[in-house]
Amino acid sequence: MTHTWRIDGVTDAAAARAAAARLAARHGVPPLERARLASALGARLRQCLAEGGTWRLTLGVRGADGGGDALHAVLTPSSDASTAGAGTRWETTVPLPATDRPDSDDDDSDSDSDSDSDSDMVPGDDPVALSRALMNADADTALVLDRLAEQEALVAFHRDELHQTNQGVLALHAELDAAGRAQREAFAAERRARNEAEDARRRLTFLADASAVLNTSLNHGEIVRRLPELLVPRYAAEVRIWLFDEEDDPHHPVTRPAATVRAARTGRPQYAADHPGGLRGVDDQPPSVLHPDRPLLCVPLLTHRAPLGVLTLSPPGERWDPDDAVMLIELTRRAGIAIDNARRFEHNRDIAETLQRALLTELPTTPGLSLAARYLPATHGMNIGGDWYDAFHRPDGSLITVIGDVTGHGLHAAVMMSQLRTALRAYAVDDGSPGRLLTRLHKFLHRLQPNLYATAVIARFHPDESTLTWAAAGHPPPVLRLPDGRVRALDAKPGAMLGIPLEQEIADHTERVGPGSTLTLYTDGLVERRAEGIDPGIERLVAALGSFGPAELDADLEDAADRILHPLLRDSVRDDDVCLLLCHLQG
Incomplete structure (x- = not known):
């Protein structure tokens, strides 16, 4: 069945809006959808009243595109009216539930008479009827507001949960950031420890290999020759060896740095430079007059009996790494023992050869x-x-x-x-x-x-x-x-x-x-x-x-x-x- 209303003024518009709401209620449209239909229709009617002229509202039930029935509303200007808004058409469709349809809807006639319209039309001159219709509309509105309040409460609940979640996420981010910093610091410490261990392994390997080279020879002259070859240029730019019992050329006497002479007298390593060396067991001395532009590390060649001489080194760069300096002092100690052993062997060998020739x-x-x-x-x-x-x-x-x-x-x-x-x-x-x-x-x-x-x-x-x-x-x-x-x-x-x-x-x-x-x-x-x-x-x-x-x-x-x-x-x-x-x- 199709219902049609003629709208000439605000009273007709209010009556048509109320009638549309009542018709939607009769066909089982849920309150929320009825409120949406009434709101949309009211907004369109206000626009039509603002444009002026006579309008025609048609409301009926027909099949929907997706299957089932739907309440279809169409608002068009009257064909006999000449208005500024003529030709403007508005329509909407509200799906109907599959059940709860009134029995009168079984009639498929499409009556378009005004008498059919008047049966569902709220009289415009009846204040009581209009008031009742408005009260019914307010009931739908109240229901919508209740639903809205529920949604607002739900939104507020979720907003609180979201806020708590955000706080947790922020705390988690802070913890992750702190963990990341701690991990980076741990990685850096591990890298430093690995580098230090690798440097220590490198020094120990060099010390062991160099000691093996020095101890394989029983000729002290060969040891003295090999020692600079082992140190230059990796650990020293220059190496000078002073053996006490080897006399210098009287025609070309050698002038030695003061730190070298002091190391020979005291038996302690000396470091001569314009900056303190800070080396454990090493005495700091002023820079050498002979070599003022470079540091000197002067280490005595010690044995179990007495010092054999002094080893004087200059660094390959501006200064030595403290651990490298400690390694050089230990190598010098081993070199002194190797030279002493070689000399003792040479002495005993000479005795043995003399005895052998005699026998x-x-x-x-x-x-x-x-x-x-x-x-x-x-x-x-x-x-x-x-x-x-x-x-x-x-x-x-x-x-x-x-x-x-x-x-x-x-x-x-x-x-x-x-x-x-x-x-x-x-x-x-x-x-x-x-x-x-x-x-x-x-x-x-x-x-x-x-x-x-x-x-x-x-x-x-x-x-x-x-x-x-x-x-x-x-x-x-x-x-x-x-x-x-x-x-x-x-x-x-x-x-x-x-x-x-x-x-x-x-x-x-x-x-x-x-x-x-x-x-x-x-x-x-x-x-x-x-x-x-x-x-x-x-x-x-x-x-x-x-x-x-x-x-x-x-x-x-x-x-x-x-x-x-x-x-x-x-x-x-x-x-x-x-x-x-x-x-x-x-x-």
Whole structure:
């Protein structure tokens, strides 16, 4: 059903607005939607009244685009009126609930008569009806206001919650900011600690490597040369070393800084600069007159006995890092100990070499028999050991040749070697075979030094006999070259080492020899290598001895000794002493 109202003035407008509200209520439109419809319609009616003229309001039910029914309102100017607002059309649609429709709506007739309109029209001249309609509209308005109050309360509640949330967020942001600052500070502290640890590791690594370099040499001049190479240019721009016992050139005396001289007198490190160094254990001094533009760190080279000298350094930059300066002082202390150790070793080495030369006697001259000997000390240690050789005549005219090796190195081994040599010469005065001589040496050593052992080979040549008598005690076998060029090792079973806690009688062995024969006696340092043992070395010795021609050994036995050593000692580093004795019967 369609309802139409004619509106000529404000009373008609009020009545039409009230009638539209009543019609919407009849069709079950919710109060909120009714209030919205009445408000929108009232606003449009006021605009129409302001424009003037006659207007026509049509309100009816029809199908909506999305399905279901809707209350459709249309406000248009009357066709018989000529107004300024003619042609202005206004319409709106309010969806209707699916239920609660009045029974009269089942009539689908679209009556457009005024009589149908008047049935729902509020009379404009009836104040009571208009008042009732306005009261009903106020009820809808009150309901809307109640809903609005609820929403305002809800908004206020949410506003309070939002405020509290904002306060929490602000507090959280403050905590996060504080945590971020603390984390950044922790990261910075960790970075500083990591850098300090890396610097400390770098200094300790340098100190360890430099100490190893200084201690590998037993030549104090080499240590003095290497020390500046280690420090320049990383830790020092210039390094000067003053050793007290090395005299300066009298024609060109050296002028030294006052801080260097003070360090030599006091034995304490000195720091000479125009600013305080603040170094622990270091005395501050005014800048040097000789070098006023750069700091100087003067550190004495201390030892357990007395200072050896002073190390004077200038920094690679404006000044040293305090930790670097401490490291340099420690390195100087270690350098002083290394130089002192090297000097003491050089002193003992000189004594040992003098003793060694005194113990190795000259070989005797025997008609028809040539002798050649070589002794090479180990490249490590004091260049003195227990290897020894000897050759001497007995009263019966025979020649005794011996080569031996006392366990260990150093002065103690050399002293024991000297005692064995002297004892052997004493025992050889009496008539005794090589085996008997070794047996007596065994008993002598066991009683004199129970914890010291030795090996030896003794060979005896007699001018009236064509035989060679020999005996060995724990020693590598002699090597014999026959006149026809054949070479073999005399590998008859030897006796045990001299000095071991064992009763033994060492046996003699005899070999037939003739002119052109060569007997080679040697110590294990010539043939033994850690990686391969002793047998390959003996094979090389046999090959070297067999490489000579028939007349080469007769011509120059000394040259033959050197030619034998050369292929067997290719390495310049020797862990043990080397001793070689050649006995050649002239052809």
